[in-house]
Amino acid sequence: MRVISPGFEVLDDYFQKGKVLEQIERCGRVCYKSEDKISTESAVPFIRGIIRRGHESVIEMANLVLEVSAPEERFYQDFFIHIPRFCQASRISDGKFIVSGNPRSFRDLARRLPTASLICAIKAKLKGAYPVLFEDIETKGEAGQDIEVRLLSPQEVDSLELPLLVKHRCLLAHIIVNRAVTHELVRHRVASYLQESQRYCRYGEEKFGGAVTFIKPCFFDEGSREYEMWERAMEETEAIYLELLKTSSPQAARTVLPNSCKTEIMVHATLEEWKHIFRLRASKAADPSMREIMLMMLPEFARRFPPVFKEIIDSVEQ
Ligand SMILES: Cc1cc2nc3c(=O)[nH]c(=O)nc-3n(C[C@H](O)[C@H](O)[C@H](O)COP(=O)(O)OP(=O)(O)OC[C@H]3O[C@@H](n4cnc5c(N)ncnc54)[C@H](O)[C@@H]3O)c2cc1C
Numbered sequence: 001m002r003v004i005s006p007g008f009e010v011l012d013d014y015f016q017k018g019k020v021l022e023q024i025e026r027c028g029r030v031c032y033k034s035e036d037k038i039s040t041e042s043a044v045p046f047i048r049g050i051i052r053r054g055h056e057s058v059i060e061m062a063n064l065v066l067e068v069s070a071p072e073e074r075f076y077q078d079f080f081i082h083i084p085r086f087c088q089a090s091r092i093s094d095g096k097f098i099v100s101g102n103p104r105s106f107r108d109l110a111r112r113l114p115t116a117s118l119i120c121a122i123k124a125k126l127k128g129a130y131p132v133l134f135e136d137i138e139t140k141g142e143a144g145q146d147i148e149v150r151l152l153s154p155q156e157v158d159s160l161e162l163p164l165l166v167k168h169r170c171l172l173a174h175i176i177v178n179r180a181v182t183h184e185l186v187r188h189r190v191a192s193y194l195q196e197s198q199r200y201c202r203y204g205e206e207k208f209g210g211a212v213t214f215i216k217p218c219f220f221d222e223g224s225r226e227y228e229m230w231e232r233a234m235e236e237t238e239a240i241y242l243e244l245l246k247t248s249s250p251q252a253a254r255t256v257l258p259n260s261c262k263t264e265i266m267v268h269a270t271l272e273e274w275k276h277i278f279r280l281r282a283s284k285a286a287d288p289s290m291r292e293i294m295l296m297m298l299p300e301f302a303r304r305f306p307p308v309f310k311e312i313i314d315s316v317e318q
Contacts, residue, residue, distance in 0.1 A: 001238045002213040003231075004262060006293045008175045010300055011266075015172070016154050020062045020130060021047060023172065024103075027061035027266040030174070031197045033207070044132045051136060056104050059133060060192035061268045063170035064126060065100040065157045067092075069148040070118055078118035084109055088167050088270070098152075098160070100168040102192060102268070103133045110137045117144035125149040166271045166308055173267050173297065178215035180259040181290050188277050191269035198254035198261070204245045212238040213262040218292045234260060271308050274301060278309070282316045 014023035021043040028050055029035045050058045068075070072095055079089065079099075087101035087109065099122070101109075110123040121143040127134035129151055157169055175185070186193050203212045214234050220227040237258055244253035269277070278301070280286065282294035298316065302309035 001211050001234055002209060002262075003216050003234075004176070004213055005216050006175075006177045006181075006289075006296070008173055008293060008297050008300075010297075010304065011172045011174055012304070015063070015170070018154055020064070020103075021132065023062045024059055027172070027194050027268070028055075028058040030264050030266050031058075031194055031200065033196060033201050033264075036207075047132050051132075056107070057192065058194060059107070060102040060104045061172065061194060061266060063100055063102055063168075063268070063270075064106065065098065065152040065168050066122065066125070067150045067152055068097045068099050068118070068122065069095055070097070070121075070144075071095060071146055074118055074144070074147065078113065078116035082109075082113060090164055090167060092164070098164060098168055102170075103130070107134065107137055110134070110139050114139045115141040117141050118147055120144070121147040121149050125151060162307055165305075166275070169271050169305075170268055171271060171274060171301070171304070175265050175267060175293060175297075176215075176262060177265070177293050178217075178259055178289060179257070179261045179263050181287070181293060182263045182265045184281075184287060184290050185265060185267060185277075188269070188273065190273045191267055191277075193265060193267055195265040196263050198257060198263075199251040202245060202250045204242050210242075212241060212257070214258075214260045215262050215289075217260060218288050230260070234258070271305060275308065275312055278312045279315070282312070 011023070011026070014026065025038060025043040025046045026035070028046060029038060047059065050056075075097060084101070084105065086105035087099060090098045092098055103126070106122060106126055109119050113119045120139045120141040123134055123137065123139050124143050158165070160168060182195055201208065204210055217230055220230055237256055240256050241253050244256065278294055278298055281290050282298055284291070286294070295316070298309065298313060302313050
């Protein structure tokens with residue numbers, strides 16, 4: 001067996017370089033641990049296959065920010081009145097709005113309101129920029145001459161004033177923790193997740209080193225009696241898991257895997273939701289394993305967006 005410490009990486013280069021499709025592919029491949037299949041040509045067929053199979057949560061893993069100019073009445077009629085659940089919108093001046101969401105949220109909007117001219121205009125713009133994400137969605141209306149839609153560049157998004165930035169800017173983190181922590185993380189509903197699937201990953205295979213990987217528990221000192229008991233339990237569990245794999249599928253064998261199992265999870269959320277997550281999960285009331293990773297991540301988030309996360313750093317008791 002392997003024992004490792006928790007860790008994380010902020011994956012923001014994709015956003016900053018406008019690599020929307022590559023970001024989605026990278027996140028999707030964490031489920032199957034097939035990152036080795038990524039090439040310069042692989043994103044489009046990967047995403048097409050994902051959409052065909054209906055695994056649309058994968059295409060939540062990127063954020064598109066638009067500036068929409070339209071008569072206010074049209075905006076209310078075609079957009080606000082339908083209360084889109086997973087899009088963010090801000091009115092910035094008379095007839096001008098910032099609208100953001102992930103590709104899935106815009107696909108759902110286009111499916112739900114196929115004749116609304118504002119939605120048709122948004123879909124046409126997004127389909128022009130990212131055909132594979134919208135090619136299978138049919139809209140039946142006209143885009144409307146009085147509507148203008150512009151995709152903001154990453155630099156424009158980062159220049160938004162603070163309240164808009166917090167609401168419309170997303171950050172993607174690749175986090176390596178135990179299964180109990182991922183279970184707690186996914187309770188935060190205003191975010192998107194993809195995690196390593198124990199149904200598909202066969203940890204007996206060579207690419208996993210033929211072993212199960214566990215996260216070192218923060219509760220027990222190495223060498224202590226408690227740590228030795230934990231270690232023994234993991235060794236025995238691993239042996240049973242590998243034995244089960246000889247006759248059973250990974251999804252059957254995984255039923256014996258414990259909370260300490262290493263799990264990779266991609267978390268994609270707005271800065272607003274990240275603030276909420278840190279507020280709850282870096283606090284002393286949080287599960288110590290969760291707090292451990294949150295306290296590792298918080299300084300990195302604060303380094304990237306000081307005005308957003310400084311108040312959280314100040315409020316977290318060390
Ligand atoms: C110290 C601690 C102990 C916990 N113990 C338990 C426990 O014993 N058992 C347990 O089941 N969970 C427990 N949890 C998890 C907790 O109940 C929440 O599920 C988790 O923290 C997600 O946070 P959230 O609900 O505030 O908001 P998120 O899901 O992160 O959503 C962000 C915000 O969006 C809004 N929102 C999202 N969804 C809805 C909705 N459906 N309706 C209305 N508003 C919504 C709310 O304003 C919310 O604050 C614990 C969490 C902590 C921090």
